[in-house]
Amino acid sequence: MTTATAVPLTRDELEGDEALETLRDTGRRKLVLDSIDRFRAADAFSHSRALAFQLTLTLLPALIAVVGLAAALEVESFTRAVRGAVDILAPGAAGDLLTAALQQGSRGAREESGELALSAGFVAALFAGMGAMSQVERGANRLYGVERDRPFVRKYLVATGLALTAGVLALSSIVVLVAGSAVSDALGAGEGFDAVWSIARWPLGLVFVLASVSLLFEYAPKRKQPEPSWLAFGAVVAAGLWIGFMGLLALYIDATANFGATYGPLAGTIGVLLWSFLSSVALFGGLAVAAQLEAVRAGVTATRVDRDENLSP
Numbered sequence: 001m002t003t004a005t006a007v008p009l010t011r012d013e014l015e016g017d018e019a020l021e022t023l024r025d026t027g028r029r030k031l032v033l034d035s036i037d038r039f040r041a042a043d044a045f046s047h048s049r050a051l052a053f054q055l056t057l058t059l060l061p062a063l064i065a066v067v068g069l070a071a072a073l074e075v076e077s078f079t080r081a082v083r084g085a086v087d088i089l090a091p092g093a094a095g096d097l098l099t100a101a102l103q104q105g106s107r108g109a110r111e112e113s114g115e116l117a118l119s120a121g122f123v124a125a126l127f128a129g130m131g132a133m134s135q136v137e138r139g140a141n142r143l144y145g146v147e148r149d150r151p152f153v154r155k156y157l158v159a160t161g162l163a164l165t166a167g168v169l170a171l172s173s174i175v176v177l178v179a180g181s182a183v184s185d186a187l188g189a190g191e192g193f194d195a196v197w198s199i200a201r202w203p204l205g206l207v208f209v210l211a212s213v214s215l216l217f218e219y220a221p222k223r224k225q226p227e228p229s230w231l232a233f234g235a236v237v238a239a240g241l242w243i244g245f246m247g248l249l250a251l252y253i254d255a256t257a258n259f260g261a262t263y264g265p266l267a268g269t270i271g272v273l274l275w276s277f278l279s280s281v282a283l284f285g286g287l288a289v290a291a292q293l294e295a296v297r298a299g300v301t302a303t304r305v306d307r308d309e310n311l312s313p
Helices: 016-026 028-041 044-072 076-089 092-110 114-143 152-178 180-187 191-219 228-255 259-297 307-311
Strands: 002-004 304-306
Touching: 002 028, 002 114, 016 028, 016 228, 016 259, 028 044, 028 259, 028 304, 044 114, 044 152, 044 259, 114 152, 114 259, 152 191, 191 228, 191 259, 228 259
Parallel strands: none
Antiparallel strands: 002 304
Protein backbone atom coordinates (compact mmCIF):
# COMPACT_ATOMS: atom_id res chain seq x y z
CA MET A 1 0.00 0.00 0.00
CA THR A 2 1.35 3.43 -0.95
CA THR A 3 1.28 6.72 0.94
CA ALA A 4 2.66 10.23 0.47
CA THR A 5 6.43 10.49 0.45
CA ALA A 6 7.95 11.76 3.69
CA VAL A 7 9.10 15.39 3.46
CA PRO A 8 12.61 15.89 4.92
CA LEU A 9 13.03 18.46 7.68
CA THR A 10 14.66 21.58 6.22
CA ARG A 11 13.23 24.23 8.51
CA ASP A 12 16.35 26.36 8.93
CA GLU A 13 16.78 26.76 5.17
CA LEU A 14 13.32 27.81 4.09
CA GLU A 15 11.82 31.28 3.85
CA GLY A 16 9.60 33.08 1.38
CA ASP A 17 12.39 33.87 -1.09
CA GLU A 18 13.38 30.21 -1.31
CA ALA A 19 9.73 29.24 -1.84
CA LEU A 20 9.41 31.64 -4.77
CA GLU A 21 12.67 30.37 -6.27
CA THR A 22 11.55 26.75 -5.91
CA LEU A 23 8.20 27.55 -7.48
CA ARG A 24 9.88 29.17 -10.48
CA ASP A 25 12.28 26.25 -10.93
CA THR A 26 9.57 23.61 -10.61
CA GLY A 27 6.84 25.28 -12.63
CA ARG A 28 3.32 25.92 -11.46
CA ARG A 29 1.72 23.19 -13.57
CA LYS A 30 4.06 20.46 -12.34
CA LEU A 31 3.70 21.60 -8.73
CA VAL A 32 -0.09 21.52 -9.00
CA LEU A 33 -0.12 18.04 -10.55
CA ASP A 34 2.36 16.67 -8.01
CA SER A 35 0.41 18.24 -5.16
CA ILE A 36 -2.77 16.57 -6.40
CA ASP A 37 -0.95 13.23 -6.52
CA ARG A 38 0.36 13.77 -2.97
CA PHE A 39 -3.19 14.66 -1.90
CA ARG A 40 -4.48 11.39 -3.35
CA ALA A 41 -1.58 9.32 -1.99
CA ALA A 42 -2.30 10.60 1.52
CA ASP A 43 -6.00 9.69 1.10
CA ALA A 44 -6.83 13.30 1.93
CA PHE A 45 -10.41 12.95 0.70
CA SER A 46 -11.06 10.48 3.51
CA HIS A 47 -9.50 12.87 6.01
CA SER A 48 -11.64 15.67 4.57
CA ARG A 49 -14.80 13.64 5.09
CA ALA A 50 -13.83 12.86 8.67
CA LEU A 51 -13.01 16.52 9.35
CA ALA A 52 -16.32 17.62 7.81
CA PHE A 53 -18.20 15.39 10.24
CA GLN A 54 -16.25 16.83 13.18
CA LEU A 55 -16.82 20.41 12.00
CA THR A 56 -20.56 19.80 11.78
CA LEU A 57 -20.58 18.42 15.31
CA THR A 58 -18.66 21.53 16.43
CA LEU A 59 -20.69 24.15 14.61
CA LEU A 60 -24.16 23.38 15.91
CA PRO A 61 -23.49 23.23 19.68
CA ALA A 62 -21.19 26.25 19.38
CA LEU A 63 -23.94 28.30 17.73
CA ILE A 64 -26.49 27.23 20.32
CA ALA A 65 -24.16 28.07 23.21
CA VAL A 66 -22.88 31.42 21.89
CA VAL A 67 -26.28 32.77 20.90
CA GLY A 68 -27.78 31.47 24.13
CA LEU A 69 -25.11 33.32 26.09
CA ALA A 70 -25.86 36.52 24.19
CA ALA A 71 -29.57 36.10 24.91
CA ALA A 72 -28.90 35.46 28.61
CA LEU A 73 -26.81 38.63 28.78
CA GLU A 74 -29.48 40.47 26.75
CA VAL A 75 -27.01 41.43 24.02
CA GLU A 76 -29.57 41.50 21.23
CA SER A 77 -27.24 43.22 18.76
CA PHE A 78 -24.88 40.24 18.90
CA THR A 79 -27.74 37.79 18.37
CA ARG A 80 -28.96 39.79 15.36
CA ALA A 81 -25.43 39.92 13.96
CA VAL A 82 -25.02 36.14 14.16
CA ARG A 83 -28.41 35.52 12.60
CA GLY A 84 -27.65 37.94 9.79
CA ALA A 85 -24.29 36.24 9.26
CA VAL A 86 -26.00 32.85 9.01
CA ASP A 87 -28.42 34.18 6.39
CA ILE A 88 -25.48 35.34 4.26
CA LEU A 89 -23.02 32.51 4.92
CA ALA A 90 -25.25 29.45 4.78
CA PRO A 91 -27.27 29.17 1.58
CA GLY A 92 -30.74 27.66 1.48
CA ALA A 93 -31.44 24.63 3.62
CA ALA A 94 -28.15 24.86 5.49
CA GLY A 95 -29.17 28.28 6.75
CA ASP A 96 -32.54 26.93 7.91
CA LEU A 97 -30.79 24.34 10.09
CA LEU A 98 -28.43 26.90 11.62
CA THR A 99 -31.27 29.36 12.23
CA ALA A 100 -33.15 26.65 14.11
CA ALA A 101 -30.04 26.11 16.23
CA LEU A 102 -29.91 29.83 17.03
CA GLN A 103 -33.54 29.86 18.11
CA GLN A 104 -32.94 26.84 20.31
CA GLY A 105 -30.04 28.61 22.00
CA SER A 106 -32.12 31.72 22.65
CA ARG A 107 -34.98 29.70 24.13
CA GLY A 108 -32.65 27.65 26.31
CA ALA A 109 -31.06 30.77 27.79
CA ARG A 110 -34.44 32.03 29.02
CA GLU A 111 -35.37 28.78 30.77
CA GLU A 112 -34.48 27.89 34.34
CA SER A 113 -32.02 25.27 33.16
CA GLY A 114 -30.46 27.74 30.73
CA GLU A 115 -27.10 27.98 32.49
CA LEU A 116 -26.68 24.21 32.50
CA ALA A 117 -27.68 24.01 28.84
CA LEU A 118 -25.21 26.75 27.88
CA SER A 119 -22.40 25.07 29.81
CA ALA A 120 -23.18 21.75 28.16
CA GLY A 121 -23.19 23.45 24.76
CA PHE A 122 -19.77 25.02 25.30
CA VAL A 123 -18.31 21.74 26.58
CA ALA A 124 -19.77 19.82 23.63
CA ALA A 125 -18.42 22.40 21.18
CA LEU A 126 -14.97 22.29 22.79
CA PHE A 127 -14.74 18.50 22.68
CA ALA A 128 -15.99 18.42 19.10
CA GLY A 129 -13.48 21.14 18.20
CA MET A 130 -10.71 19.08 19.77
CA GLY A 131 -11.77 16.15 17.62
CA ALA A 132 -11.76 18.35 14.53
CA MET A 133 -8.27 19.70 15.22
CA SER A 134 -6.92 16.21 15.94
CA GLN A 135 -8.28 15.22 12.53
CA VAL A 136 -6.47 18.19 10.99
CA GLU A 137 -3.25 16.86 12.56
CA ARG A 138 -3.90 13.37 11.24
CA GLY A 139 -4.52 14.58 7.70
CA ALA A 140 -1.59 17.01 7.78
CA ASN A 141 0.75 14.29 9.01
CA ARG A 142 -0.21 11.97 6.16
CA LEU A 143 0.30 14.73 3.60
CA TYR A 144 3.82 15.25 4.95
CA GLY A 145 4.44 11.49 4.99
CA VAL A 146 4.38 11.25 8.79
CA GLU A 147 2.67 7.97 9.65
CA ARG A 148 2.52 8.32 13.43
CA ASP A 149 0.61 11.08 15.21
CA ARG A 150 1.60 12.72 18.49
CA PRO A 151 1.15 10.76 21.75
CA PHE A 152 -2.45 10.85 23.00
CA VAL A 153 -2.11 13.48 25.74
CA ARG A 154 0.05 15.85 23.72
CA LYS A 155 -2.12 15.39 20.66
CA TYR A 156 -5.26 16.55 22.41
CA LEU A 157 -3.50 19.34 24.27
CA VAL A 158 -2.37 20.72 20.90
CA ALA A 159 -5.87 20.15 19.50
CA THR A 160 -7.41 22.09 22.39
CA GLY A 161 -5.06 25.00 21.82
CA LEU A 162 -5.79 25.04 18.09
CA ALA A 163 -9.55 24.84 18.67
CA LEU A 164 -9.45 27.85 21.00
CA THR A 165 -7.17 29.89 18.73
CA ALA A 166 -7.20 28.87 15.07
CA GLY A 167 -10.82 27.70 15.24
CA VAL A 168 -12.11 30.93 16.78
CA LEU A 169 -10.03 33.03 14.39
CA ALA A 170 -11.34 31.09 11.39
CA LEU A 171 -14.96 31.60 12.38
CA SER A 172 -14.30 35.28 13.09
CA SER A 173 -12.70 35.77 9.68
CA ILE A 174 -15.68 34.21 7.92
CA VAL A 175 -18.13 36.45 9.76
CA VAL A 176 -16.07 39.60 9.18
CA LEU A 177 -15.25 39.00 5.51
CA VAL A 178 -18.44 37.42 4.21
CA ALA A 179 -21.08 38.67 6.62
CA GLY A 180 -19.62 42.02 7.64
CA SER A 181 -22.71 43.88 6.47
CA ALA A 182 -24.86 41.84 8.88
CA VAL A 183 -22.60 42.87 11.76
CA SER A 184 -22.88 46.52 10.77
CA ASP A 185 -26.68 46.35 10.44
CA ALA A 186 -27.04 44.65 13.83
CA LEU A 187 -24.93 47.23 15.62
CA GLY A 188 -26.80 50.15 14.06
CA ALA A 189 -24.03 52.61 14.93
CA GLY A 190 -24.80 55.07 12.15
CA GLU A 191 -23.63 55.90 8.65
CA GLY A 192 -20.18 57.03 9.80
CA PHE A 193 -19.45 53.68 11.41
CA ASP A 194 -20.87 51.83 8.40
CA ALA A 195 -18.51 53.69 6.07
CA VAL A 196 -15.45 52.97 8.22
CA TRP A 197 -16.47 49.36 8.82
CA SER A 198 -17.04 48.68 5.12
CA ILE A 199 -13.33 49.38 4.56
CA ALA A 200 -11.80 48.21 7.84
CA ARG A 201 -13.40 44.76 7.83
CA TRP A 202 -11.32 43.60 4.86
CA PRO A 203 -7.86 44.04 6.41
CA LEU A 204 -9.26 42.84 9.76
CA GLY A 205 -10.68 39.70 8.18
CA LEU A 206 -7.42 39.13 6.32
CA VAL A 207 -5.50 39.29 9.59
CA PHE A 208 -7.87 36.70 11.10
CA VAL A 209 -7.45 34.41 8.08
CA LEU A 210 -3.67 34.65 8.06
CA ALA A 211 -3.46 34.08 11.80
CA SER A 212 -5.76 31.04 11.71
CA VAL A 213 -4.15 29.35 8.73
CA SER A 214 -0.66 30.13 10.01
CA LEU A 215 -1.46 28.43 13.32
CA LEU A 216 -2.85 25.34 11.59
CA PHE A 217 0.00 25.05 9.11
CA GLU A 218 2.61 25.66 11.81
CA TYR A 219 1.34 23.51 14.68
CA ALA A 220 -0.98 20.83 13.26
CA PRO A 221 1.69 18.59 11.63
CA LYS A 222 3.94 16.59 13.94
CA ARG A 223 7.13 18.12 12.59
CA LYS A 224 9.17 21.33 12.65
CA GLN A 225 7.68 23.56 10.00
CA PRO A 226 9.44 26.19 7.83
CA GLU A 227 9.05 29.93 8.30
CA PRO A 228 5.52 31.40 7.93
CA SER A 229 6.63 33.18 4.76
CA TRP A 230 7.29 29.76 3.19
CA LEU A 231 3.98 28.31 4.39
CA ALA A 232 2.15 31.36 3.03
CA PHE A 233 2.14 29.85 -0.48
CA GLY A 234 0.07 26.90 0.67
CA ALA A 235 -2.14 29.18 2.75
CA VAL A 236 -2.98 31.30 -0.30
CA VAL A 237 -3.96 28.16 -2.20
CA ALA A 238 -6.18 27.02 0.68
CA ALA A 239 -7.92 30.41 0.85
CA GLY A 240 -8.42 30.53 -2.92
CA LEU A 241 -9.87 27.02 -3.00
CA TRP A 242 -12.22 27.82 -0.15
CA ILE A 243 -13.57 30.96 -1.82
CA GLY A 244 -14.07 29.08 -5.09
CA PHE A 245 -15.77 26.12 -3.42
CA MET A 246 -18.14 28.33 -1.44
CA GLY A 247 -19.15 30.17 -4.58
CA LEU A 248 -19.84 26.91 -6.41
CA LEU A 249 -21.82 25.55 -3.47
CA ALA A 250 -23.99 28.66 -3.34
CA LEU A 251 -24.61 28.46 -7.09
CA TYR A 252 -25.46 24.77 -6.85
CA ILE A 253 -28.03 25.19 -4.09
CA ASP A 254 -29.55 28.30 -5.69
CA ALA A 255 -29.78 26.59 -9.08
CA THR A 256 -31.24 23.38 -7.67
CA ALA A 257 -34.80 24.36 -6.89
CA ASN A 258 -35.69 20.93 -5.52
CA PHE A 259 -32.70 20.67 -3.14
CA GLY A 260 -34.95 20.87 -0.09
CA ALA A 261 -37.55 18.56 -1.61
CA THR A 262 -34.90 15.97 -2.46
CA TYR A 263 -33.43 15.71 1.03
CA GLY A 264 -36.51 16.69 3.04
CA PRO A 265 -35.83 17.29 6.75
CA LEU A 266 -32.18 16.32 6.20
CA ALA A 267 -31.58 19.15 3.72
CA GLY A 268 -30.07 21.45 6.35
CA THR A 269 -27.71 18.76 7.60
CA ILE A 270 -26.66 17.89 4.04
CA GLY A 271 -25.97 21.56 3.31
CA VAL A 272 -23.78 21.97 6.40
CA LEU A 273 -21.92 18.74 5.62
CA LEU A 274 -21.24 19.91 2.05
CA TRP A 275 -19.95 23.24 3.36
CA SER A 276 -17.73 21.49 5.92
CA PHE A 277 -16.42 18.95 3.40
CA LEU A 278 -15.45 21.55 0.82
CA SER A 279 -13.78 23.67 3.51
CA SER A 280 -11.80 20.61 4.61
CA VAL A 281 -10.71 19.82 1.05
CA ALA A 282 -9.51 23.42 0.66
CA LEU A 283 -7.46 23.22 3.86
CA PHE A 284 -5.81 19.91 3.00
CA GLY A 285 -5.28 21.07 -0.58
CA GLY A 286 -3.26 24.02 0.68
CA LEU A 287 -1.28 21.74 3.00
CA ALA A 288 -0.56 19.40 0.07
CA VAL A 289 0.93 22.31 -1.90
CA ALA A 290 3.04 23.42 1.08
CA ALA A 291 4.28 19.86 1.64
CA GLN A 292 5.09 19.25 -2.02
CA LEU A 293 6.91 22.56 -2.37
CA GLU A 294 9.08 21.68 0.62
CA ALA A 295 9.68 18.17 -0.73
CA VAL A 296 10.86 19.55 -4.07
CA ARG A 297 13.20 21.96 -2.30
CA ALA A 298 14.69 19.02 -0.39
CA GLY A 299 15.27 17.08 -3.62
CA VAL A 300 12.44 14.57 -3.19
CA THR A 301 10.75 14.13 -6.56
CA ALA A 302 8.50 11.13 -5.84
CA THR A 303 5.08 11.89 -4.39
CA ARG A 304 4.24 8.41 -3.07
CA VAL A 305 6.08 5.41 -1.60
CA ASP A 306 5.25 2.15 0.18
CA ARG A 307 3.87 2.87 3.64
CA ASP A 308 6.58 0.75 5.30
CA GLU A 309 9.27 3.17 4.11
CA ASN A 310 7.74 6.04 6.09
CA LEU A 311 7.46 3.85 9.17
CA SER A 312 11.11 2.81 9.13
CA PRO A 313 13.41 4.61 11.61
